[in-house]
Amino acid sequence: MADQQHQPTDPTGPEFDPDSGLEQPDGLLQAMIQRIEGEIRALQFPSFNQADALNLGLMLVNFGTSRSLPIAIDIRREGHVLFHASLPGATPDNELWVAKKSRTAARYCEPSLLVGLRGRVGGGRVEDNQWFDQSRYAAHGGAFPLFVKGTGAVATVTVSGLPQVADHKLVVEALAAYLEQTAGTGAG
Numbered sequence: 001m002a003d004q005q006h007q008p009t010d011p012t013g014p015e016f017d018p019d020s021g022l023e024q025p026d027g028l029l030q031a032m033i034q035r036i037e038g039e040i041r042a043l044q045f046p047s048f049n050q051a052d053a054l055n056l057g058l059m060l061v062n063f064g065t066s067r068s069l070p071i072a073i074d075i076r077r078e079g080h081v082l083f084h085a086s087l088p089g090a091t092p093d094n095e096l097w098v099a100k101k102s103r104t105a106a107r108y109c110e111p112s113l114l115v116g117l118r119g120r121v122g123g124g125r126v127e128d129n130q131w132f133d134q135s136r137y138a139a140h141g142g143a144f145p146l147f148v149k150g151t152g153a154v155a156t157v158t159v160s161g162l163p164q165v166a167d168h169k170l171v172v173e174a175l176a177a178y179l180e181q182t183a184g185t186g187a188g
Contacts, residue, residue, distance in 0.1 A: 059177060082155065112143040
């Protein structure tokens with residue numbers, strides 16, 4: 001099965017945990033930022049349309065159902081919902097997180113996890129700034145802009161229901177699998 005071939009690999013060492021209240025080495029934060037910047041460069045679509053949204057969404061549904069994950073999945077372009085699913089165990093709170101994380105990725109044109117991590121460089125959190133409206137945005141992992149080569153971000157894909165790093169990794173796993181799958185077919 002495709003979802004088993006694309007399991008996220010465990011890092012060879014410790015990884016920065018944005019949910020931890022413990023002091024963590026700055027090098028772990030920097031390493032995670034660099035990894036996500038690499039994901040942005042690698043996960044670029046040749047084009048993106050509603051059929052891609054449907055197929056990527058269904059791939060995420062397959063990953064979620066085969067692993068019994070209690071997640072909400074959302075793909076949208078400028079507020080237009082292209083795909084949405086709420087799997088068993090997902091709650092209304094996940095819908096709120098989807099909206100906030102998606103807005104964050106769209107606003108900053110980078111993954112919502114990266115927005116949160118960048119806010120931690122030098123100490124603190126982006127949420128500590130008065131200008132960051134937590135009623136509308138969430139700098140937590142799970143939303144990733146969908147980039148088209150030569151165009152930029154055209155939509156966002158969001159997962160909510162797992163710890164934020166796991167939400168992010170599931171989205172990245174699906175994007176990598178979908179791009180690999182469509183590379184040989186000529187589909188966008």
